[in-house]
Amino acid sequence: MDALVAILYIIAFSLFIYGLMGLTGPKTAVRGNWIAAAGMALAVVATLLQVQHNWLLIVIGLVVGTALGVPSARQVKMTAMPQMVALFNGVGGGAVALIAWSEFRTTDGFLAEPGHVIVASMFAAIVGSISFWGSLIAFGKLQEILPGRPIGLGKAQQFVNGLLLLGAVVCAVVAGVGGAPQIWIVALLVLAAVLGVLVVLPIGGADMPVVISLLNALTGLSAAAAGLALDNTAMIVAGMIVGASGSILTNLMAKAMNRSIPAIVAGGFGGTTTLPGADDGVERTVKSTSAADAAIQMAYASQVIVVPGYGMAVAQAQHAVKEMADLLEAKGIEVKYAIHPVAGRMPGHMNVLLAEADVSYDALKEMDEINGEFTRTDVTLVIGANDVTNPAARKDASSPIYGMPILNVDESHSVIVLKRSMSSGFAGIDNPLFYADNTSMLFGDAKKSVSEVTEELKAL
Incomplete structure (x- = not known):
C-alpha cells in the first residue's frame, strides 16, 4: 500500500506541474486547470488510502463543500471573479488554521511531539489565520461591502501590527512547549486574525491585485507547513507550488507598480470614495464624442x-x-x-x-x-x-x-x-x-x- 501511495503521489505531482504549465496561456489554460484538478483528485485518493478515517465525516464534508463550491464557481460573473478568488483562498487559509488547532487538541498540546511538527503547526496556525481574515477583508473591499479607501490607525498602525505579531509568536512559543492549556492556541488564532484584518484594511483598492496574490502565496506556505506537521507529501508539494508561484507573481506585480511589497503592506493608496477632479483651481473641460x-x-x-x-x-x-x-x-x-x-x-x-x-x-x-x-x-x-x-x-x-x-x-x-x-x-x-x-x-x-x-x- 505504501508503494501504491508513493506512485500515486508522484503521478499527482507531475499533473500539478504539467497543469501549471498550461496556465501560461489562454489557449491551454482550461486544459491545464483540468489536468491540475485531476492531479489533486488523485492526491486526495492517495491520502485516503493511507490511514483509517471517519468516512461519515469525510462524505459530509465532500457533500457540503461540493454543494457550496460548484454552484458558486459556475454562477459567478467575471466581474466578481476577484472576490471569489479572495474568498476561496481565505477558506484554504482558514482550513489550515483549524488543522493546526485540531493537531494541538489531538496531541494533548503537542505533548511528546517532535520539534519540527510543533514549529510547522504554529507557523501554519499564524499564517493561515492571517490569510483567512485578510482574505475576508479583501473580499469585502472588492465587493464594496467595505470602503475601498485605506482604513488604518495612522502612525500607530505598524506599532500595533508589530505588537499583534509579537503576541501571536509568544502564544505559539507557550503553546508549543508541550501540555499547555488550549487557551494559548486560541489566543494565537485570535491575535493572528486581528493582525490579518489590520494588515489589509489600510491597503487601498489600487493595491488589491497585489494583495490577492500575496494572500494566495501565504495560504500556500501555510498549507505546506501543515503538510510538514502531518507528514503529508501532497500538502507539502501543492502548498509549495502555490506559495512559490504566488510569491513570484506578487513580486512581479509589485515591480509593475514600481512599489515594494513592504510599502504596499504598510498601507496602500486608493479607494472608490474619492471625488473626481483636481482641487487646484484650474478649470478643466473634456471633449465628448459620438x-x-x-x-x-x-x-x-x-x-x-x-x-x-x-x-x-x-x-x-x-x-x-x-x-x-x-x-x-x-x-x-x-x-x-x-x-x-x-x-x-x-x-x-x-x-x-x-x-x-x-x-x-x-x-x-x-x-x-x-x-x-x-x-x-x-x-x-x-x-x-x-x-x-x-x-x-x-x-x-x-x-x-x-x-x-x-x-x-x-x-x-x-x-x-x-x-x-x-x-x-x-x-x-x-x-x-x-x-x-x-x-x-x-x-x-x-x-x-x-x-x-x-x-x-x-x-x-
Whole structure:
C-alpha cells in the first residue's frame, strides 16, 4: 500500500506541474486547470488510502463543500471573479488554521511531539489565520461591502501590527512547549486574525491585485507547513507550488507598480470614495464624442490599440470588443490589446476576459512590449481603464502613483476613452488623460457604446 501511495503521489505531482504549465496561456489554460484538478483528485485518493478515517465525516464534508463550491464557481460573473478568488483562498487559509488547532487538541498540546511538527503547526496556525481574515477583508473591499479607501490607525498602525505579531509568536512559543492549556492556541488564532484584518484594511483598492496574490502565496506556505506537521507529501508539494508561484507573481506585480511589497503592506493608496477632479483651481473641460465619430476615426486608422480595464469587465463588453476588432481587421486595420499587469481587480483579469471572447493570444501585448507602439498608433480605445493609463504617474511627483509604470496611451495620435462618467478609478485620483487635447470621451455603458461603434463601422 505504501508503494501504491508513493506512485500515486508522484503521478499527482507531475499533473500539478504539467497543469501549471498550461496556465501560461489562454489557449491551454482550461486544459491545464483540468489536468491540475485531476492531479489533486488523485492526491486526495492517495491520502485516503493511507490511514483509517471517519468516512461519515469525510462524505459530509465532500457533500457540503461540493454543494457550496460548484454552484458558486459556475454562477459567478467575471466581474466578481476577484472576490471569489479572495474568498476561496481565505477558506484554504482558514482550513489550515483549524488543522493546526485540531493537531494541538489531538496531541494533548503537542505533548511528546517532535520539534519540527510543533514549529510547522504554529507557523501554519499564524499564517493561515492571517490569510483567512485578510482574505475576508479583501473580499469585502472588492465587493464594496467595505470602503475601498485605506482604513488604518495612522502612525500607530505598524506599532500595533508589530505588537499583534509579537503576541501571536509568544502564544505559539507557550503553546508549543508541550501540555499547555488550549487557551494559548486560541489566543494565537485570535491575535493572528486581528493582525490579518489590520494588515489589509489600510491597503487601498489600487493595491488589491497585489494583495490577492500575496494572500494566495501565504495560504500556500501555510498549507505546506501543515503538510510538514502531518507528514503529508501532497500538502507539502501543492502548498509549495502555490506559495512559490504566488510569491513570484506578487513580486512581479509589485515591480509593475514600481512599489515594494513592504510599502504596499504598510498601507496602500486608493479607494472608490474619492471625488473626481483636481482641487487646484484650474478649470478643466473634456471633449465628448459620438459612436459615429469614433467609428470614422478607427475606420481610417492603420493601427488601433484597445486598452481594457475594469469598466470592460463591469459591462461584460469583451465579446462586443472582439466583434468590433474582427470588423476592423476585415478592413485591413491592425488591432492590438495593451494589457497592464494590474489592470482589473486580480492578476490576469483582462487576459481571462479576452480569452473568454476568443481573442487571439498573439494580439495580447504586455506593457513593456506595447508601450513603444503608442507613438505610431492612430487610435487608442481605452475601455474603463483609469489608473493604468494615468500620465500623472510619469509627470506629477506629488501624485500617489508617481513612478508607477503605465500604458503610454497619451502618446497616441488620438485617444477615445469609454466611461460611464468622469468618476475616478480605484486609486481615487483624477486622470489628466481625460482632459488632453488628443482625447475624446465616449460616455455610456461600454458594451452598448462598443456595439454602437460596430454598427457605425458596418455602415461605412
